Amino acid sequence: MIEEPSGTNIPLPHADGLVFRPPLIGDVDAWLGLVKRIAAFENAPWHAQRSELEAALADPGNPVAENALVGVDADGVLRAYADVSKNPAGDKANVQGGVDPLWRRRGVGAALLAWQEAQAAARFAVDSALVLDNVQAPDPRVPKVRNHVEEDNVGQRALLAGAGYSVVRYYSQMQRPLLDLPAVQAPEGITITPLTDELSEAVRLGHNEAFADHWGSEPRTQERWAVEMRHEHLRQDLCTVAVDSTTGEVAGYQLVTVDPGDLRPGHGGEGYTELLGVRREWRGRGIAPALLADAMTRFVQAGLDRAALDVDTENPSGALRLYESMGYQPVRRSMVWDKLLGT
Structure with a gap:
């Protein structure tokens, strides 16, 4: 079940050949398949599991209708995804996503990242009015977006560097x-x-x-x-x-x-x-x-x-x-x- 919108209204990204929409419960198998294809291509040491995708679909703090997207091709195959998560009293919004290896170098990743940043900025503006446990939410004038990337993921590093991100920590x-x-x-x-x-x-x-x-x-x-x-x-x-x-x-x-x-x-x-x-x-x-x-x-x-x-x-x-x-x-x-x- 998709939650009611959280008050933001960010235009959907554009990429030739893909239609973007929020993920649905019926997408879980296809979404997990996409995540696995991306992880295999990137030789990633871990990837999201079914329980995490199902939890994202039901997360009341980050309603999926506003904070997640999947890109679907003309045959109905999921080719890309992105999501934004934020604690209302937190100092950052976390963004993650990926693009099917067969659909890379078409501007899809950049389009998704731009949408994530716009959604993150909107979330900060909405959350700035909230007070949780007597702690005022961060100043909406300086919204911060965070992304975790494996050091050997050259493509993702290039995307972030080109979009103005900088490395702040190593694990x-x-x-x-x-x-x-x-x-x-x-x-x-x-x-x-x-x-x-x-x-x-x-x-x-x-x-x-x-x-x-x-x-x-x-x-x-x-x-x-x-x-x-x-x-x-x-x-x-x-x-x-x-x-x-x-x-x-x-x-x-x-x-x-x-x-x-x-x-x-x-x-x-x-x-x-x-x-x-x-x-x-x-x-x-x-x-x-x-x-x-x-x-x-x-x-x-x-x-x-x-x-x-x-x-x-x-x-x-x-x-x-x-x-x-x-x-x-x-x-x-x-x-x-x-x-x-x-x-």
Whole structure:
């Protein structure tokens, strides 16, 4: 079901041979097929899954009727897509999308990006009148648009650079084989336990607290958290929580995904740490390395042969040094590109 428009009215992009419209529930299979074609062509390390596309179609904070488009050719085949998402109290709008490899170099990507920027600017203008939790929304005169791109995606980098975007941050994907595991124990008074449904909400709140001082991070709503908890690749049996044995409070946590497509004969697969955090009150006690070491043991027991994660290379908390000390090494990088609109 398409939500009511959010108050913006941005003209649709134009590209010869394509008709643009909001995606519909019936498009999910075709949309996922398009996403997979693009990811295969770009050799991308990940791509959106069905649950994420379905969540985008039902996201009340970013109504799909105003914030997403698909481009359909004369045969009814989806050839391009784009979406815009924004927290009303956030300082940026995130944009993402892609074009079928067979339809590139026709100006489709540039047309979609221009539409995304116009929609983002309109969202800032609408959101500027809102107040959430007594925090005034950002100044609409300087709307900011953000796009995450793999460093080896030359075409996307050229598109963004040509449109006036600049790199503001680098993230490193790090990996280590599950050999010679570090012998790190949980500190006294901390118990590492599997994530349960009963602990999930406490972990969400703990994550929002732990990442409140992290660059670019925004709080996870219950709706977004629910999407992450039902993601196809989430391995709840490998997710863990560090619990204070005295108070029962969540001190830290680790969420893990495993791509089933990576589990092929002779290739044991990778346990990927999607989120790792320690709440402020419990920092400096060795909880993060204990969570990582515990996860590695669980990965081995699950038949995996590699551990991986991503890190902000400028993270002031020392995360990069921690991961290096635990045996992780960089294998590829991604880039965060920003553009201030109207400046």
